[in-house]
Amino acid sequence: MDAKEFTAGLASLREVRDEIKPLERQLAKLQAELDKLRAQRDEKVRTLGVYEKAKADRLATSAGVSVIDVVALVPSLGPQVPVSAPVEPSPTSSAAEDRAEAQPSAQAIKESAAGALAPDLRSSGQPGTGAPVVEPQAGGDADEHQELQADADTTEAAAPSPAPTAPVPAPVPSGTQERELPSIPEGEAGDRWFYAEPNLASKRPNFKQAARQMAFLDTATGVLVWQGGTVTLDLGRASVAEILSAVYATVPADVERIYVTAGDPWHRDAERHQFLKDAVADWLNGPLPQGWTVEASRGKDRQAGHLVHPRNPVGRWQRGKDQHTEIRSVGEWFDAAGADPATVREAFVLLWKALKRHWDDVVLMGSPSQTGRDLWSRTIPAKAGARWADGFPVMSQEIRGLLHATAGQGRTELITPPRVPERVPGWYEVDRTFAYAKHTWSSGVGVPQRVTAAAFAAMSEKEQTDALFAPSHWQVRVTIPKDWNHVGLLPAPAPGERSWHYPYEGGQTFVTWAGGAEVNLALRNPLQPWRIEILDGLVWEKGDPLKGWANKLKDAWQSLRAQAEVHGDERQRQAARLASRAVRSILLYGIGTFAQRPRITTGSLELGASGEVPEIPDGARLTGISDTHVTWERNGGFARDPYAHPEWAAGVWSAARAALLSASTGTKDPETGKPVKAGALHLPAGSILAFRTDAIYSSVRPDWPYRGEPGDYLLKGAMAWEQTTPTTDEEFYVLQDLGRQALEADEL
Template sequence: MDRRTYTAELAGLRELRTEIGQAEKTVVAAQKELDKLAAQRARKVAGLAGYEGAQAAPIAKASGLTLADVVRIAPLLDPTPAAVRAAKAGDQAAPASAPGPAPAPGSVQAPVPVAEAVPQPVGAVAPALTRPALAPVVERPAPAGVTTEALGGVEDQAVAEQLAPTAVAAAVAVAAAPAVAAPVESVVSVASVAASVRSVGESVPRELPILPEGPVGARFEAVTSGLVSKRPPYSQLARATVFLDAASGELAVRDQVVRVDLGARTPGEILDAVLAAAPGSERVYITAGAPWHDGAERYSTLKDAVAAWLNTPSPRWTTAVGSGRDKLAGHFVHQRQPVGRYAPAAAPDTDMVEIRSIGEWFDADGADAATCRQAFTLLWQALRRHWDDVVLMGSPSQTGRDLWSRTIPTKGKWAGGYPVLSEELRALLHATGGQGRTELILPPRVPETLPALVEYDRTFAYAKHLWKSPVGTPTRVTAQGFAAMTEAEQARALMSCSHWNVRVTVPAGWSHVGLLPAPVSGDRAWVYPSEPGATFTTWAGGAEVHLALSNHLMPWKVEILGGLVFEDGKPLDDWGKRLKAAWADLTNLSRIHADERQRTAAYLASRAVRSVLLFGLGGFAQRPRLVSGTTPVGEALPAGVEILGQDGQVTTWQRQAGFSRDPNAHPEWAAYVWSGARAALLDMKYRDGKEIVAVAGALHAKPGTVVYFGTDGIALTERQPWPYRGEVGDYLLKGHLTGPIPHPTSQEQYLTLRGQGRAELARTGAEQS
């Protein structure tokens, strides 16, 4: 071989390397798509099992799976004859199982799945705790400042959507499976939880990921290399912002209000009109009118209608694509609060202009554009007292995380910033750390006809739970390690910032609401079993597990299968204190200001502070990103996208983009706060110093009186003697609807009754008794 041939072969090898690299990328993309489709098929199979007449054989044929695969995904479809199952159940005699009630004569029992002969993970039974650190309730008058008056103008109930597990969570479960056998439920456990699921119209129980052993498991006790939350060395840039009532055409800009002609209210016409009246505007908040819903009746879904509106062709405007890492910015398609990002068609690389909904920050509830602008002014002024460099960004989530980053300490252990957990551990927390509890409790657990519907709401609830949060790299605790601890050490571990994999059994004689979440497939993602003898495996925060073991009614049986214990820290404490102070200032101003417009603006600003904390906290959870964008018709779409809509010019799409290298990704903080808030819905103490002077929460109401849980609120059938001091976390009487009332059969019906109850309480001026 001569030199010329050698050089030519090298060039050919480089070309081959490039082609191989492209082929590898294609294979990876195809594998991701295959995994996504397989996970989608599994969800559909599990969903079909919710139909009482479902059979495994036709589902297996339709899905292309084997019968064994279908039964593994949906155990309720096990076609094994009842006699054989009974014989197997008798032979295996699972320790947690208990005899169920005899079937009624003539009744037809659903097939009860039987565990395969796979050994269950051995759990360490946690001791019943007596709360030695808590003083008993003192029967004496409430401290100064405690009142039972229902004050207006404070916390509304937050609505937090529960998300079904994503493909990322499924990947964690698959990675864990070879190392540790998944927990196998007893006959009673599956049947009881399935009964709970069917009673609320959900799908079937689902398995949660577990902590694997060996080298793979080490990634669940690690942080991401080179990724740390640091105080930013820069200040944010303010964007020129105006407020537009799209129904009336009123535009609030600086200290004046002008009326503009919006034409057909397309994005291009809105931007033309706004920029003609207020040149240089970079952000437009729509305060009323929701133009993205125009013509929605022509589309099959509201999301399709919004996507079509965002992409309405305009001769002067095009979709902004940003630059650098934000080059796929595009529009954000949301049914009620979309974000449109546009750039001049003649200069698409220039700064973009945004159209956003004021609903991201607060419900304007009829307030005009000028009042909404004044609310933002008051919000900025209130935050300015605590952050010299505050800038209100496009959304409360962005603003909340930016403000938090400016509280990162410059001295002490965490002066260099807070490390971000490994992607595996973040995926585990994403799959196992639910948000707010949303549950409608149906008869016969509550009466068919309600004597009344009384709503209580926790004021600025999440702000109550920011004083302590997990920091650093967690320590893994195995069942054997937990069993080896002394009872005092076990109690200390459960009361620390921790996250536990547990097998739970509802005690015999239990007659109240469920205490711990059980995972199910479907939109709701979690149910709360309360039937005596029900056994299920789940993950829960230390606050909830501790409550299950120490509640004043009777302790539940909790077996520790494993867990993660973090160092107790205060990464959110300073951020929370400053936001609470701003909220208190604005709430007070909304009550005492002499001008009605200023009172309304201050109230709206206080609601915006709540959104900054609520959505800022949710932003720490950093769920897998959902990226949306547009592509001209005829051009190739990015891999793995879901098409949202298409017109003659562009195709609008979205896709899961996995976890980003976000330096502010801390799902451990969000999970810990959410767990504490769920526990407080059941049991909360009012203190005067270290002395407990009152208690509140669902467990302190009579069994059979709790109708609904809604993130940070409870609805019951009767009034409760819970004091209200106007402090964060307190239970406020928000509504009272006089009965008799037919029990609502859906969340929509409950929300309608809730609105009637709030109106009745406002009309009658009733006081909390």
């Protein structure tokens, strides 16, 4: 570049500057107007919320916000409780009718509430102390507990840091407001939350699911594979009409499920839309062949209409009264990784065979979550007189709502400068293999016992320890040691409906809810105990409702992995690998179904002849509009689902987050004879760059043994040279891909 080019570049730069300035002023003006409108909206929500028949979901859909946001503005619209012990409702009574009378609502957490200091668990099981050896809450096997006890021998005792005179709130980005988590009402009003829903329990089914014939279609190549053979179709642009016409001109009408293995036809016109979800909705609502319509209903075990998901949508159609079909993405089950339709079909065959060894009546349903829940239901005790033979009770709607609001899922965190250097010596990714399967051996069952701060303070240290090791969920005030210099240990609410962050600054105090496994970890972590004050808590009876189900899935997973390693045919090896990933999805998403999020119904309506937007259902909100259709969604609240057990999902998630920080490897150090531990707290301070559910990203190479067992850390990416620390998700994913490619190339 010479001086002339530099001068010209400066002139061009000034032009860009001059274009930016008016846009910035315009943006500031729009932001001010947006803030004003949001304030007006919130005030209208508060005004309408005092109406005696107002409902949070109706206000939420009309305002375009979440139900939790509405409850934060109008606390009286929070979960309702019955005035007295619940009576058995009429079989035709709805959940809404059961809660028709206004009752005390959930309350926001009070930071000034008195708490009871949790004991120092590091010394609670040491030999010679007389303290009992107790098992931890759903977070690992017995060997993990023994290693937790060993932590007391390897860390120096440190007195809990004194609580500051005034709580120090966790930092919140400028211009945002941290969520307030709900708490249980004080006194009798809160005690009345603790009951089982009448006439609602998880029972073993007395019927077998109907099997559905499947076909597998690559919409990029037109290759279609089904039980009757393989053909190549001309799909044109792979619209819904072209797929239905071409497929059903070839296969019989009893093929009811078409899995798309490659091509993602719902993304063909993505560039025409601002959001992927709009492109998907446009594709699903495209013109249909003569005689076909969007499915209306097909019985109690069927869902009607489309599921508009940006990457794994589900389209449902029917022809006449008797022929029904679904078009789904095989990505719900696994990443096909370039496998052809025949290999994908073989993966489903191998999956069915592996599950058949444990379930005689196994049927692969449309999604892994549906399959997982159905298989679990067939492990419920059925023998007369057996514990829980009458079914696992479903907790009250109030407790389920509390867990929904206060129990997060996987940890997702990007740690950026100045917490870590701007340049790091390397990039390493380790991921826990089949992690959730490690945390299903023990779960809470039945109606939980409430343990208030006063009740906890009145317990002996042994009783407190037993409660903290039981399946539990705690409202706590947390104080981080002043000299703490590692990652955060406990989740705290961040701005956003379901967002969490992990406070880490020494001396900081915050109030949150956390599972028993994480509270345990904070109290007995290998570095320095955190100060925990119990404000309230839920403690369940210990049981193993997931253990038999998970053990069967683990056996199927291991057998498929073995096939993938030793089979002589490469296609069979690939199919077995895909099938093993499908087993992982069955367990992973099966656990997710227990969480029972509020029911979201989606639908679409055709525009009027002149393009008029039709009237959408009452309580729904508009989510998208195309040239021919509008899409909508409606929050239906919590259904009376007999398989709603958020306490199980919350326990597994909490245990998995705790294991991300410190967990057993199942291997002993040959020099010391003590268990080798793994996790972020066993890496140097300042070396952790990110967390992604079950994965840790570090600037130093973790040297942890890998046996291929559930919960083991597998090295998935490695670049042993200097890198620029990622500061955005986009930069993170670039390094993630490069790290995996570098490790793969190094292993060739």
